[in-house]
Amino acid sequence: QVYGTVFHMNQGNPFNLKALVDKWPDFKTVVIRPQEQVRGQGQNECASVFAFAMCPPGPCAQEPRSLEGSRQVKQMQRGSQSSLNEVVQNLAATKFVKVEHTQCILYVMPETARKLLPSLPETKNLPVGYGAPKAINQEMFKLSSMDPTHATLVNKFWHFGGNERSQRFIERCIRAFPTFCLLGPEGTPASWSLMDQTGEIRMGATLPEYRGHGLISHMLAVHTRALDQLGIPVYNHTDKANKIVQKVSHNLHHIAIPHGWNQWNCEPL
Numbered sequence: 001q002v003y004g005t006v007f008h009m010n011q012g013n014p015f016n017l018k019a020l021v022d023k024w025p026d027f028k029t030v031v032i033r034p035q036e037q038v039r040g041q042g043q044n045e046c047a048s049v050f051a052f053a054m055c056p057p058g059p060c061a062q063e064p065r066s067l068e069g070s071r072q073v074k075q076m077q078r079g080s081q082s083s084l085n086e087v088v089q090n091l092a093a094t095k096f097v098k099v100e101h102t103q104c105i106l107y108v109m110p111e112t113a114r115k116l117l118p119s120l121p122e123t124k125n126l127p128v129g130y131g132a133p134k135a136i137n138q139e140m141f142k143l144s145s146m147d148p149t150h151a152t153l154v155n156k157f158w159h160f161g162g163n164e165r166s167q168r169f170i171e172r173c174i175r176a177f178p179t180f181c182l183l184g185p186e187g188t189p190a191s192w193s194l195m196d197q198t199g200e201i202r203m204g205a206t207l208p209e210y211r212g213h214g215l216i217s218h219m220l221a222v223h224t225r226a227l228d229q230l231g232i233p234v235y236n237h238t239d240k241a242n243k244i245v246q247k248v249s250h251n252l253h254h255i256a257i258p259h260g261w262n263q264w265n266c267e268p269l
Contacts, residue, residue: 001051003116004199004233005032014176015197029053051198052084088264096269105246106261107254109224109234116233122255131252133221134214136182141190141215143222146179150189157205170194170203178230180223182215191215193223201227201236217248224252237261 009017009032016035021027032051085101092099108116110130113123146154151170155161161170173179177195184190184207191206193216201223206215220236227234237260238245249256 001198001200002030002032002053004235005051005197006030007233008177008197008199015172017197084262085264092266097266098269100265102263102265104237104239104261104263106237106257106259107235107249108257109228110253110255111224111228112233112235113255117255117257120255120257126253126255130221130225131254133217133248133252136214136218140185141182141213141218144181144183144189146174146181146189146192146194148174150174150181150192153189154192154194154203154205157207158203161203173197173203178223178226178232180219180226182219184210191219193219195223195227199233199235201234216245217251220248221252 005017006019008014009019017032018035020031020033022029030053088101089099110126113120113126117123148171151167151174154170155163155167158166158170160166173194173196176197179192179194181189181192189207190210192204193201194203195201196203201220204216204219206213224234236254238249
């Protein structure tokens with residue numbers, strides 16, 4: 001997430017984020033956060049994500065100032081290093097913050113893995129090319145890009161959606177990043193795939209009446225190839241109980257990364 005976020009910061013920084021390091025140039029800790037002037041201005045919690053990474057993860061435990069301001073509600077903090085959990089829990093105790101840790105499966109797409117993670121055994125064993133998605137009825141479903149007016153529909157089906165702030169966040173993602181959908185017979189999205197400010201493919205869904213047609217597999221394959229062509233790193237995550245997405249990811253040759261995707265929801269006590 002830190003890599004993906006910094007990548008988009010270098011491409012114009014559409015979400016006005018700020019990167020902090022413990023020291024320069026030989027840094028070991030990176031924290032990505034919203035600019036001070038935009039924090040707490042009624043934005044959706046997913047626009048307020050603090051992404052961080054440490055190598056090794058230990059030093060931050062002795063330097064709580066590296067997450068300065070954690071007492072002021074970081075609604076979400078994320079990282080892809082499960083070893084950070086002890087660090088986060090210890091830091092939260094000093095700041096009187098309640099922390100809930102969630103771990104999911106983190107998938108990196110094949111071309112991104114080849115470029116950024118060549119030493120992983122899974123990368124070395126990757127078959128050539130892309131995995132084939134399930135064939136769809138291309139007469140019924142037409143590929144298109146998302147429009148900000150589609151945000152209402154995405155907001156309705158997104159797990160973190162359902163309110164005005166989340167809808168504004170979705171609209172912002174649609175305007176800022178490459179997005180795709182399959183238009184159904186009615187001319188409106190039947191399935192879609194978006195990207196957020198951390199560079200992660202997410203908020204994807206298919207309308208209930210069109211599920212079982214392989215649409216989400218097709219959307220992931222199209223979105224991944226398009227981002228690869230643009231040189232954008234591609235990854236996503238899914239719940240450990242979501243066997244459907246896991247099967248789709250396996251068929252598309254996505255690599256499950258050791259230690260997974262980790263999230264810490266923080267609230268003041």
